[in-house]
Amino acid sequence: MKTLNCPINGPRPLQEFHFGGEVREVPDPARATDAQWADYVFNRSGEPGIKREWWYHVASGTWFIAERNNQTDEILRTYLYGAEAADG
Amino acid sequence: MAKRLPPREGEWIDRERPLEFRFEGRTYQGFAGDVVSSALWANGLLIQGRSFKYHRPRGPVSLCGHDANVIVEDGMRTNLRGDLLPLAEGMDLRAVNTVGGLWKDKLRWTERFSKFLPVGFYYKAFHTPRRLFPFYENQMRKVAGLGEINRGAEFASTPKDYAFCDLLVVGAGPSGLAGAIAAAEQGLRVLLVDENPRLGGSFNWQLAGDPDARRQLQELLARVEELENLEVRLGTQAAGYYADHWVALVDDRHLTKVRAGAMLAATGCIEQPAVFGNNDLPGVMLGSAAQRLVHQFAVKPVENALVFTANSDGYRVALDLHAANVSVGIVDTRPDADPTELLTQVDEQGIQVLKGSVVPVATHTRGKKGIKGCFTWLGATDESKQFAKFWPGNRNGIVMSVGWVPNAGLLYQAGVRFRYAAHVEQFVPETLPEGVFAAGRVNGVFELSDRIADGRRGGLAAAKLLGRYEPELPPAPRHDSAPPSHPYPVFVHPKKSHPANKEKAFVDFDEDLQLKDIVDAHQEGYDNIELLKRYSTAGMGPSQGKLANMNAVRILAKLNGKSIDETGTTTSRPFYQPVPLGHLAGRRFHPLRRTPLHDWHVGAGAEVFHAGSWLRPEYYRAEGQSRDDCIFTEAGNVRERAGLIDVSTLGKLRICGPDAVPFLERVYTGRFAKQPVGKLRYGLACDETGVIIEDGVIARLAEDQFYVTATSSGAAAFYRELQRWTLIWGMDVTLINETGHHAAMNLAGPESRAILQPLTDVDLSAEEFPYLGVCEGTVAGVSAKLLRVGFVGEWGYEIHVPASYGLHVWEAIISAGADAGIRPFGVEAQRLLRLEKGHLIVGQDTDALTNPYEAAAAWAIGKNKPFFVGGRSLEIEQQKTLTRRLVGLTFADPEGGPLPEECRLIIHEGEIVGRITSMARRSTLGHPLALAFLRPDLTEAGTTVRVRIDGGVMVEATVAALPFYDPDNQRQQEQPEHA
CATH class of the missing domain: 3.30.1360.120 (Probable tRNA modification gtpase trme; domain 1)
Incomplete structure (x- = not known):
């Protein structure tokens, strides 16, 4: 089982986490066409590469961001939402 | 016990503790410390099983679980390996896969039909007519198969365990011991595991005849004893490697999940059989098996053995056999063997050596119960040379020592990449992921001093990675004598029609796969290793190709005229050895x-x-x-x-702060700005696709204080989403999950x-x-x-x-x-x-696609809201024609007559037009009622619809206005009699 480094609680087994999907820009609902909105709502990119993903440490209720290479399943780094610049 | 040798130093058996057991209905004696196969062998019983397909008599080949020739059951447990199963008093065992017992197996006839059972016959013969396949399959399972499960077996509790260490060392041979010691000396918490009941690995058999090696083992064992941060677990296999050094350890009781900071695989090598005619006869065994018999179990393997070798290990085997009073001759494939000390010793003992020769066939006794003799042929290394016939005498054992493959399952699982190294004629690790190390023979070094040095280096490398060792690592040793493995241990007579080539030459003993099956499969176009493996089933038997995969790769490479690297190898998946399902099942964590x-x-x-x-x-x-x-x-x-x-x-959330109102208005479909303090409102929440995910009651306790209930099952997920929205929206709102408070x-x-x-x-x-x-x-x-x-x-x-x-x-x-x-x-x-x-109950009367319009909850959507989660999607949904709506159904009271269950379909003019979501067979209103999704054109109250129930029976129902009970909400008004 993988370990994931929660920015608050440190490395913990994957079992303790909930996956929240890729971090995606929400299109402006007032301006997006129906097609653009449907694309946002229903389509996900499986493209190989470094993904920014939402992860949630269930036991402590902590949402954070993990940068993960979805080809190698390697976690490059994790940080709290909005703390990317401070961390990187 | 016909074949037991006199007591010897280091033997694993305890002669003070004799044991009696039964096998195939007869009584035998053995000792504590024996495995079933060694005890049977000591009783002169070489035939211990029948092969999978042809039911040929078989005996142990590896004596360490690398083959699956001897599979037994004891009535409670099945598919036990004879060569791994510790002997116990009173065991009553029988071989699996026989009809009428091992000796008189009625399925022996299958071999006579072997020419009608070519490679892939199963796929070719049994696909039509399709409806008969279950019949074929059932028959096939009876003829070719493993043991039977005892459905009345006792319940056994197999709780899982957890362990943690800095370094996990797998394999307690020379390199594993050295690695574990080196790492422990740097202060690492080390866990050393080995599948055997004793420490020492190949010290116990391969090197057991060498007094100098015995002294080194004693030194290593003494050091292990001294180090307190070095824990040893024996009888424990590292069954599988999973992400981030998470390794499954399996012993006879349970599964332990160990999380290691790093892993050092010192797993050694698996000795490989030679492929030649009748190479599966009882009495044909690996050199390592002969050494295990002699040194660990004090059993004389055979009386008169031919050691068929391609490396210097075979000379050590011959010396060990000679010392055990076996009459030995050596056939060496190499015209000029390394002039090692072993060679001199062999000479001194007067052991006859035939160089540059091979064994292409063994001749069998009647009923294929053993070996009568064997042909050997001169000029093996150059096929153009004239082969000469040679009789080494009446040998009843052939001991093969032609090469090794790395025991690399764990390393493959850990993502190690291997390359074929000609200087050792085996795959060696090329790139290792961080925290994964290999040492010893699995890493391509074979000299004892090199193995110890390599192990030490591996232990220090792990310590360095974990920050406990600063200096440069010692240099990596490299094998510099002749390769220990033959590049192509497949021996046939060059003359195709020669009778020697008519005998079955097995590549995979588990699956009864012959050399010709591989050749035929290749001719049929399966020229890629992965295809060949699947079509021929090479390596897919119970031993998972431990003795078959490399030979299959070598044969394929030769057929394709390509290198081993180009041909590639098959991957290795968990588990290393079969793990009882009970170990994997057992208790799990269910938070309650x-x-x-x-x-x-x-x-x-x-x-x-x-x-x-x-x-x-x-x-x-x-x-x-x-x-x-x-x-x-x-x-x-x-x-x-x-x-x-x-x-x-119920989920109970407190939502407060200056942004509490705008937050709620974004999360829920409704409006809350004008909700008075001290009042409740219904809240309906959707996801971004407009699907209902939650509902509950929102209580305003103060201007900026709300107390919200959520569904029992959905509250945790809902709270999680609310937390994320607060982050994304950056709102000044505090969420407290008070569910348990x-x-x-x-x-x-x-x-x-x-x-x-x-x-x-x-x-x-x-x-x-x-x-x-x-x-x-x-x-x-x-x-x-x-x-x-x-x-x-x-x-x-x-x-x-x-x-x-x-x-x-x-x-x-x-x-x-x-x-x-x-x-x-x-x-x-x-x-x-x-x-x-x-x-409605969210999740009961709504599904993963239900929007508020379908759930007749459009009233809960606030008008002219600038934004709420799912709002944009609902805007689009609203433009579309509604395809279903939640309605009430009533049934005439049928006096216990047929009624639908939940999820039964509503059929109209042959089409599915809806389904029941909630059903009450009895209600306080005096008749059955239901909630159902129904096509909108049928939802007018009073419409009659038909619900199909079990057995195709149709039941009539009438659409009713909701709610069924107290439509005017009179019950919430003050009633005079209760005022």
């Missing part, structure tokens, strides 16, 4: 929540059930009443008098106010505390929040109190209501009552 009132419910006769992670009362048992009667009585009591239900499982109970029924009033300081008059009001006060002396809700359709109060006071308040209400006829009610009664009231 009990409400503060759980014990009271149980004491009151509640039938509890699992609702998500919660345990909840389904109903309360009553003397002489059926389940349905109990539920119905509880529901009726709520309608007529009063009931009390534990709703502590409060006990909650719903007191409902016409008597509820009369029961509660004496217990509380809140004025319960309709003027002061109207329907959909919320207020804080005390109940039974405990501070409480009271919510006037009507989920079950009666006058009622939801009472939230601190969890630790839950029982006190509950009991106070129950006792205060005793005269008024209060009764507790369970979840089933509540489901019936809310169904009568037409209230």
